[in-house]
Amino acid sequence: MSKKIIRRAQVSTSYLPDSLPEIIKQIYASRGMQSADELELNVAHLQGMVAETALMGMDNACQLLHQALLNKTRIIIVGDFDADGATSTALMITALNLFGSNNHDFIVPNRFEYGYGLTPEIVDIAAEQKAEMLITVDNGISCIAGVKRAKDLNMQVIVTDHHLPGHVLPIADAIVNPNQHGCNFPSKSLAGVGVAFYLMLALRKYCREQNYFAEQGVAEPNIAQLLDLVALGTVADVVSLDANNRILVEQGLKRIRAGKTRPGIQALIEIANKNQQRLVASDFGFALGPRINAAGRLDDMAYGINCLLAPDLSSARVMAAELDDLNKTRREIEQGMQQEAERVLTSLNFDEENLPNAISLFQADWHQGVIGIVAGRLKEKFHRPCIVFAKSKEDDTDFNTAEIKGSARSIPGLHIRDLLEHIDSQNPGLISKFGGHAMAAGLTIKQQDFEKFQQEFDRLAGKWLKPEDLDSIILSDGELSVNLLTLEFAEKIRDSGPWGQNFPEPLFDDTFSLVQQRIVGEKHLKLVVEKNGKVFDGIAFNVDVKAWPNTQAKQVHLAYRIDVNEFRGKRTVQLMIEDLRTA
Template sequence: MQQTIVRRAGAGGDALASAGLHPLLRRLYAARGVTDASQLDYGLASLARPEGFLGMETAASTLANAVMQGQRITIVGDFDADGATSTALAVLALTRFGAHQVDYRVPSRFTDGYGLTPGIIDQLAQEGSLPDLILTVDNGIAAHEGVARAGEKGVRVVVTDHHLPGETLPRAEAIVNPNQPGCGFPTGNTAGVTVTFYVMSALRRHLEAAGWFAQAPPAMAEYLDLVALGTVADVVPLDHNNRTLVAQGLRRIRAGRTRPGIRALLELAGREADALEATDLGFVLGPRLNAAGRLDDMAVGIECLLVEDETEAQRLASELDRLNRERRTIESDMRGEAESALARLHLDEGELPPVLCLHDEQWHEGVIGLLASRIRERFHRPVIAFARGGEGLLKGSARSVPGLHIRDLIAELDARHPGLLNRYGGHAMAAGMTLTDSGVDQFREAVTELVRERVEPELLRPEILSDGELEPHWLTLETAHLLSSGGPWGQGFPEPVFDGEFELLEQRIVGERHLKLQIGVPGWNTPLDGIAFNIDTDQWPCECRRARLAYQLDANRFRGRERLQLRVLHLEPL
């Protein structure tokens, strides 16, 4: 689908003129809604206080009593990167705080389903390992039945989550969730690992006030590498609070103060820790961690984050890397099948339905979320992909476009068609659901009708937001470093993109689907390197000698040397 380059609207940055910033950064920050230099303060003192969380006092005191009384605590996590980092953080912090009986359980995507279910409680009972207290991380806000079953067994539950709640809340001992009604925490754009971090911080203060620590209590900053990884991998918007957490976590990783497992994953991926960017957390570390939950057992990923021994960390990281390569192969095959199915419909761009609802009996249920993301990126439509989930059920994963809150849309569909969905949950941009295999056609019709009602056609026109042209004297390696240091960039605070007209001096395909370029800049004698990933090889290379490019500046490291490279996101022949 043809994309359009659109210039990003924004003020001129006058409000930041007194902040001593580079004029280019002033321009970029103003276009992202920064109106005061305090919004660029990423010191820990600028973090929102945990007291704003509804239920925090009860949760912290309940956990503190469990620690001081030597009770058995089981963490119930989720099978994605946010859940893995949340679980690892909770286990590490509780153990450092002096809890001697800490375990974790992560449901299997394939046999248990999502979150704290009655089945998890029954499994723990059958194993004779029922704890005194269950702490959910990155899940639990919809676990009404699981919390009730735990209560029947005499197990108390503290829920920590960030997903949107339903009309009612589970009857837990305490619930900490920035999106629950009545919560005063200033932002709901909070990853599960961040909620866990705040809960552990409040627990630390409770234990310190009770005189529990014989020595100075552990510093919570030790866990910021996990917070940064989980936050970026879960693609939550990087508001000021999240940018602060990510900036602090990146600072620790770059300084070498990170978990052995993170260090091992970086080495396997060929990334140097001292040059790590927020995007590396999302596109390098996150997928390797997620691969365990998608294809096998997320315990592999959690153990990689927990392990202290460097050799064992390298072994576990290698296993995650292998799973990620397998995941990529599966995803590539599924994407080809989905695109072929769409091609068989003989739809041109003007006839595409407003939502793509795809279903294949042979698809891998652990990869349908990634499939939906890739199809959404290509066709700029909300996409819902279904795979068989066993017991006559289909599991679906939805990915949306900006401006359409997909979880709220699914909730409205459920209200209109009660009984069609077995369960659902999610965020503005991503959601999951289950339904019977006989209901997929009705679901497709219902969701298509709803999207037509809710979405203006302009929302489905793919655009690349650009920060405008970059003056030739700023096309330098120094500017690339300036932009890198001006982050962290990410969801909701996007990495700068520029556009302009350039000469194409050389074009060649590398790595089967990537276009390597030599780019001429008007008025400059020295050409620039460029790379466009995953291009349409039917269109490129082409005979054109000039093109309009949308691009990002990249400090490309190769064999110990750095060179400026334009990372080309879009090309329009001229």
């Protein structure tokens, strides 16, 4: 749908150092940076700003883990089937190795057989593997039945999670989650991998105080070597890049750029054709993360975890190639589903000017592993909260009992998990289970209840959303002088990051003369534009090929990011076009 371009208001930058260019200070201040301290993106500053022991439940978790290490307890890590879950699992497995454990392993649920989290069925599998302690990563806070099953089997359970808790908490031996009630940890936006990282920091401190390393003959681990995993999982999970997360991501990026990363991440960088020395945060979200996620979406996330745990580069490259193939297949499935979804909307007489308050779609042959991506694509295109459903089990053909799983994506102004909780409270039994965040959630309902849910979702979204929430807006940092459209300034922007969720990369808008235009790769538009006698290359992805190329257009208004294009050793400025319209 057409978007409004709104330029950010100018704000005070007096508290930021004069050594920064004014435009960079304005960019920082407009994104909510509150002090010059937030410019310090080093680990020492992180430890001074937010202590790991500030996380509620950390003392209990460290005591339990310390005793488990002494007793050589059989520990099973229970992960999740997305990139955050994969990096969290790999981090815990690697860290326990560093602490001297040799009696631990992981289980990651197959989304098609067991669904999300620590279910009773997963606990039974862990029991078969002689588990004495379970540690959940990126899940567990809503796994009431699974934790109870584990306790019934006399297992100890440590829950590490970052998802929002419900009214009832699991009866775990320890819960570490910045979003649990009563936790005063200031960074509520930690990803699951961030929570796992903090637990390992706290465990090292606790073990040092207990003289564990000296008594056990174990070298005290350098926990910073796990930051490459933390950075990857944090960005891939699209959590808010608050000051704390920006430090974690920047430190992980620095290690990777310096060559201090594990073979699995290096292999993923290679297969994605990225420059390791110039890697940026968005590469985690658009290049590495999707390849790891493809394993959980189409097959088994163990592939992704094992790639991250690969002992050497040659084996990592083999696994990265398999993940790349899965990601290509995922793209094909996703594109087909998105086209079908848009056809369904057209058949309902919905278009960009006539849309419901919220979109929910179900088709029996859609792929369960890709519904979240399709929901996100539809949300971006139509600027509506969107839930896409697929059958929970392909072979379940009984309409009266069959369940369908939905993946939800929301827009600013609508907390999707709160809305699902409200629907659940007002319609007991309509939703079998749900969980998630403000902007993304998952749920299960009966297939026969889809239409009822669809109507309730649209009705309630209409009540909760304000009319202005339904306007699709592009926030621009304004016009950029053509004198700043240089490699030097593009590098300055890159080095001023990391950029990401709620700390977006600078975006500018301006009118240019159109010099050249051509379609590449079926639906991408390559442009050459000119202003004040200077010529620039640009690219717009996934354009409407019915509208572009436009031979009548002489001038175009672009909303764009400034980037560096590297081709055959030559580096040039390139405009990454977010919005394109005739002027």
